[in-house]
Amino acid sequence: QKEVEQNSxxxxxxxxxxxxxxxxxxxxxxxxxxxxxxYSGKSPELIMSIYSNGDxxxxxxxxxxxxxxxxxxxxxxxxxxxxxxxxxCAVTAGDSSASKIIFGSGTRLSIRP
Amino acid sequence: DGGITQSPKYLFRKEGQNVTLxxxxxxxxxxxxxxxxxxxxxxxxxYYSQIVNDFQKGDIAxxxxxxxxxxxxxxxxxxSAQKNPTAFYLCASSIDGGRSxxxxxxxxxxxxxxx
Numbered sequence: 001q002k003e004v005e006q007n008s009x010x011x012x013x014x015x016x017x018x019x020x021x022x023x024x025x026x027x028x029x030x031x032x033x034x035x036x037x038x039y040s041g042k043s044p045e046l047i048m049s050i051y052s053n054g055d056x057x058x059x060x061x062x063x064x065x066x067x068x069x070x071x072x073x074x075x076x077x078x079x080x081x082x083x084x085x086x087x088x089c090a091v092t093a094g095d096s097s098a099s100k101i102i103f104g105s106g107t108r109l110s111i112r113p
Numbered sequence: 114d115g116g117i118t119q120s121p122k123y124l125f126r127k128e129g130q131n132v133t134l135x136x137x138x139x140x141x142x143x144x145x146x147x148x149x150x151x152x153x154x155x156x157x158x159x160y161y162s163q164i165v166n167d168f169q170k171g172d173i174a175x176x177x178x179x180x181x182x183x184x185x186x187x188x189x190x191x192x193s194a195q196k197n198p199t200a201f202y203l204c205a206s207s208i209d210g211g212r213s214x215x216x217x218x219x220x221x222x223x224x225x226x227x228x
Contacts, residue, residue, distance in 0.1 A: 032215040043203055043219035088155055092215045099144050099163045100171070101215055105155035
């Protein structure tokens with residue numbers, strides 16, 4: 001079983017709609033969760049971090065965490081063409097190697113006009 | 114400006130040669146990381162270091178080596194033992210690893226091609 005799982009996509013969403021990206025993780029001890037955006041050929045950039053159960057909103061982005069279900073999601077409201085990218089979910093290891101940060105394989109998002 | 118500098122940006126290597134990728138940061142971060150990314154794939158952890166003179170293997174360390182002699186530097190050597198080294202290599206740092214926020218700051222990457 002992969003440590004961090006994401007649907008690879010591509011996920012196609014019309015402009016202005018809500019894009020919903022999902023991620024599950026296997027380590028119950030994980031404490032920190034991140035969503036990174038990566039444009040083709042570029043390095044990832046952090047867009048959201050979440051550390052406790054519930055929702056965290058930042059502009060058009062909302063991260064949702066459910067530790068009991070080992071599930072973290074990212075919602076993008078009012079999707080724009082510039083949101084077309086690969087979105088990577090990342091979690092920290094739950095043991096003493098808390099510095100270890102594991103990424104999922106990413107979901108490709110395409111916003112269609 | 115503070116940030117992470119990777120060099121070279123593009124590198125071509127003949128089979129059987131070792132190559133070293135440079136990573137320097139001036140963010141005063143304790144933790145540094147090396148990831149590998151293959152086309153259409155996510156990031157896989159090669160090595161990480163939480164403090165100077167200490168580092169740990171990630172999930173795909175075979176065929177790679179690192180050193181952490183200075184806080185700001187974490188070079189990665191791709192050895193001839195790495196059977197399929199063609200990939201995009203990303204270096205990253207964080208303030209103190211996962212113990213606080215775990216947020217990663219990335220360099221621009223080094224693209225290695227084996228001829």
